[in-house]
Amino acid sequence: MTAHVLSGRGATTAGALDRAMPQRFTLAVENMRCGGCIRSVERAAMGVPGVISARANLSAKRLDVAVEQGSASEADLIAALARAGFAAAPIETVEPDAETAREKYLLRRVAIAGFAAMNIMLLSVSVWAGSAGDMDPSLAGLFSWLSALIALPTVAYAGQPFYASALGALRAHRLNMDVPISLAILLATGMSLYQTVQGNDQVYFDAAVTLLFFLLLGRFLDERLRVRARSEAQNLVSLQSGMASLIEANGGQRLVPAHALLPGDRLLVAAGDRVPADGVVLAGAGEIDQSLITGETDPAPISPGQHVYAGTLNLAAVLTVEVTAADSGTLLAEIGRLMAAAEQGRARYRRLADRAAQIYAPAVHGLGAATFIGWLVIGASWQTALTYAIAVLIITCPCALALAVPAVHIAAASRLFRHGIVIKATDGLERAAEADMVVFDKTGTLTLGRPQLLDENQIPSEMLAAAASLAAASRHPYAQAIVAAASRRSQDAIVVAGGVEEFPGSGLLRRLAAGEERLGSAAWCGVDGSSGGSEVWYRRKREAPIRFGLADRVRNDAAEVVASLKRRGYAVALLSGDRSGAVESAARETDIDTWLPELTPARKIDWLAAREGEGRKVLMVGDGLNDAPALAAAHASLSPASAADISQRAADFVFQGQRLEPVLEVLSTAKRARSLALQNFGVAFCYNIVAVPFAMAGYVTPLIAAIVMSTSSILVTLNAARLAGGRDS
Amino acid sequence: MTALAWLIPAALLLGAIGLLAFLWALRSGQFEDLEGAAYRALEDEPLNDEARSGPRDHR
Numbered sequence: 197m198t199a200h201v202l203s204g205r206g207a208t209t210a211g212a213l214d215r216a217m218p219q220r221f222t223l224a225v226e227n228m229r230c231g232g233c234i235r236s237v238e239r240a241a242m243g244v245p246g247v248i249s250a251r252a253n254l255s256a257k258r259l260d261v262a263v264e265q266g267s268a269s270e271a272d273l274i275a276a277l278a279r280a281g282f283a284a285a286p287i288e289t290v291e292p293d294a295e296t297a298r299e300k301y302l303l304r305r306v307a308i309a310g311f312a313a314m315n316i317m318l319l320s321v322s323v324w325a326g327s328a329g330d331m332d333p334s335l336a337g338l339f340s341w342l343s344a345l346i347a348l349p350t351v352a353y354a355g356q357p358f359y360a361s362a363l364g365a366l367r368a369h370r371l372n373m374d375v376p377i378s379l380a381i382l383l384a385t386g387m388s389l390y391q392t393v394q395g396n397d398q399v400y401f402d403a404a405v406t407l408l409f410f411l412l413l414g415r416f417l418d419e420r421l422r423v424r425a426r427s428e429a430q431n432l433v434s435l436q437s438g439m440a441s442l443i444e445a446n447g448g449q450r451l452v453p454a455h456a457l458l459p460g461d462r463l464l465v466a467a468g469d470r471v472p473a474d475g476v477v478l479a480g481a482g483e484i485d486q487s488l489i490t491g492e493t494d495p496a497p498i499s500p501g502q503h504v505y506a507g508t509l510n511l512a513a514v515l516t517v518e519v520t521a522a523d524s525g526t527l528l529a530e531i532g533r534l535m536a537a538a539e540q541g542r543a544r545y546r547r548l549a550d551r552a553a554q555i556y557a558p559a560v561h562g563l564g565a566a567t568f569i570g571w572l573v574i575g576a577s578w579q580t581a582l583t584y585a586i587a588v589l590i591i592t593c594p595c596a597l598a599l600a601v602p603a604v605h606i607a608a609a610s611r612l613f614r615h616g617i618v619i620k621a622t623d624g625l626e627r628a629a630e631a632d633m634v635v636f637d638k639t640g641t642l643t644l645g646r647p648q649l650l651d652e653n654q655i656p657s658e659m660l661a662a663a664a665s666l667a668a669a670s671r672h673p674y675a676q677a678i679v680a681a682a683s684r685r686s687q688d689a690i691v692v693a694g695g696v697e698e699f700p701g702s703g704l705l706r707r708l709a710a711g712e713e714r715l716g717s718a719a720w721c722g723v724d725g726s727s728g729g730s731e732v733w734y735r736r737k738r739e740a741p742i743r744f745g746l747a748d749r750v751r752n753d754a755a756e757v758v759a760s761l762k763r764r765g766y767a768v769a770l771l772s773g774d775r776s777g778a779v780e781s782a783a784r785e786t787d788i789d790t791w792l793p794e795l796t797p798a799r800k801i802d803w804l805a806a807r808e809g810e811g812r813k814v815l816m817v818g819d820g821l822n823d824a825p826a827l828a829a830a831h832a833s834l835s836p837a838s839a840a841d842i843s844q845r846a847a848d849f850v851f852q853g854q855r856l857e858p859v860l861e862v863l864s865t866a867k868r869a870r871s872l873a874l875q876n877f878g879v880a881f882c883y884n885i886v887a888v889p890f891a892m893a894g895y896v897t898p899l900i901a902a903i904v905m906s907t908s909s910i911l912v913t914l915n916a917a918r919l920a921g922g923r924d925s
Numbered sequence: 926m927t928a929l930a931w932l933i934p935a936a937l938l939l940g941a942i943g944l945l946a947f948l949w950a951l952r953s954g955q956f957e958d959l960e961g962a963a964y965r966a967l968e969d970e971p972l973n974d975e976a977r978s979g980p981r982d983h984r
Contacts, residue, residue, distance in 0.1 A: 235968060254958055
């Protein structure tokens with residue numbers, strides 16, 4: 197009864213609510229790259245009935261759509277975009293507020309600190325210029341008061357991120373970089389206020405606010421990179437997992453985003469589609485390509501009752517799959533356990549800036565305290581001693597340090613982005629720079645992960661074209677390899693044969709008046725005993741059958757990349773879950789000496805751990821589900837955009853495209869980024885060596901502090917910019 | 926000297942106007958798609974209501 201009343205109420209108020217609250221979707225749009233695309237994407241989305249507004253974001257490669265409640269679904273929008281030529285996928289979890297709020301929070305403070313710094317500098321420059329000439333002391337006093345008026349609210353508002361972080365660290369009985377920063381800003385402001393009240397001219401408002409401005413800028417750049425990396429990673433994963441066709445209770449079908457699936461849902465997986473979620477096969481038998489899971493390229497048979505994993509490719513028959521939760525017995529649960537263990541190792545990595553801060557923060561405090569006590573001992577007044585100590589804190593404040601690393605990382609990220617590489621973990625660059633060994637997975641990483649026709653040139657063109665016209669009717673990867681080979685061979689378009697029947701697990705058949713054509717397994721074409729390996733036979737009428745050998749081939753530039761890595765002094769190894777013969781031939785072709793076949797995910801981790809024990813730092817390149825724990829365990833990791841989504845989540849970098857060259861680009865950019873960061877530390881260090889003694893001796897006036905601090909920050913930023921605009925390696 | 930009495934407030938006021946303009950632009954979402962904004966300037970016809978008014982009521 198209650199349920200009935202509630203549902204009745206829901207139905208009556210829903211109409212009024214709908215108009216007030218449009219439904220919002222966010223979609224990742226893969227190939228939106230140019231200005232014209234914005235227009236096409238928005239127009240395609242607006243064409244869907246019920247869409248109120250659509251706005252594309254070119255930087256984020258996303259589309260925000262508002263639709264009337266219950267009118268258009270995500271699937272309708274994705275279909276409309278597909279017709280316009282754009283691959284799109286719903287974003288898994290959208291927390292725009294959480295993601296961008298922190299960025300905006302910092303940017304607001306950057307703006308206010310910048311405004312305050314400029315105005316205070318304007319007043320300070322007048323005072324400095326006037327003190328050499330004939331400036332009225334009362335006017336200098338007025339200017340100090342004006343500076344205080346601007347500086348006090350700014351320091352109170354814009355400094356919040358630092359005070360919060362410093363307080364957090366102190367509560368946990370730790371010291372972080374924000375402790376000396378907060379101390380310097382607050383002491384300098386407080387002391388300057390005191391001096392202003394006293395009518396003295398040792399006023400540091402300009403230094404305190406400029407310091408705040410530069411530090412906030414560094415903090416903002418760091419945050420921006422993190423937000424961008426996270427949103428890119430989310431796009432990639434969403435596009436990879438895509439849509440699933442759900443069988444509803446009444447037997448109808450509906451397309452839903454794969455991430456919205458629940459255990460117990462029943463799915464239909466068409467031949468040629470990827471299985472969208474882990475589950476158990478209920479109906480349908482055939483073959484699946486598990487290369488993304490196990491590294492094995494040859495298709496495996498599948499029948500009702502067996503587990504299938506998300507990311508496997510359904511080759512033959514339509515399968516009905518019931519979604520299951522990752523229970524403890526499955527491969528996925530095992531992978532999950534291994535990854536959780538492996539990631540703990542990486543969490544121990546401490547970023548370069550943090551390591552520098554660990555040494556720097558106590559040194560800064562020590563010097564400041566020494567200056568204060570030293571001057572008191574000599575017999576100076578406490579005001580003088582404190583003023584000099586504050587000068588030391590301001591001079592040593594890690595302005596350049598806090599700006600140095602984020603500026604370099606932003607420059608490196610935009611450079612990699614131009615090469616189709618996405619940084620996912622911001623400290624990944626630092627870890628990749630330390631690598632001295634590169635370990636590849638075979639299937640899908642060193643190779644393309646798709647079968648290609650072997651000995652293409654020995655097959656007569658006419659036969660290839662005839663087989664291709666039959667194969668064009670199927671989505672089986674072997675058939676598609678034949679079609680691809682035929683279209684490479686001839687300029688003419690492939691004629692798609694009519695009346696082709698597909699027999700899952702066997703092959704294709706076309707009945708003609710003059711006889712029949714068959715394309716498929718050896719048995720299907722009436723051939724006794726095959727010569728082994730992946731193959732497809734083609735038989736026309738009574739003619740002798742022709743064999744098409746198929747194999748997964750290494751990426752075109754794989755051998756070059758491996759040779760280049762060896763030249764640069766990296767050790768190279770190949771770890772695979774595939775059979776020994778396939779791994780050996782791939783290793784031969786790319787000239788890799790160390791190769792291990794038939795490895796389980798756990799043995800891959802063990803092998804990596806053993807190398808780590810020898811002092812090696814490994815960059816792991818892999819794509820499969822079986823590589824995910826190894827990607828998480830390795831010192832740094834890289835995966836292609838075609839990888840299983842769990843592997844993409846584990847990897848530090850994701851690269852797009854058919855080539856393996858991004859591996860070299862990541863390594864060289866990471867190395868250059870590290871050397872620039874170290875140069876920047878060097879600049880900051882040299883400047884401290886020179887300036888600190890003067891500050892301790894009490895020779896640093898507010899003018900000198902302002903000049904020295906700004907120049908070092910600008911120098912460091914310009915140095916970082918060399919990476920973005922600089923020459924390609 | 927009396928010139929300073931209005932010159933300094935004027936300088937501060939002009940700076941503050943710039944600052945407020947920036948904060949307004951930030952709030953109204955004009956920094957959300959820096960790449961796309963460059964191309965949108967070249968579009969003749971507004972695509973839809975939201976494109977015209979900017980994503981102010983966004984989210």
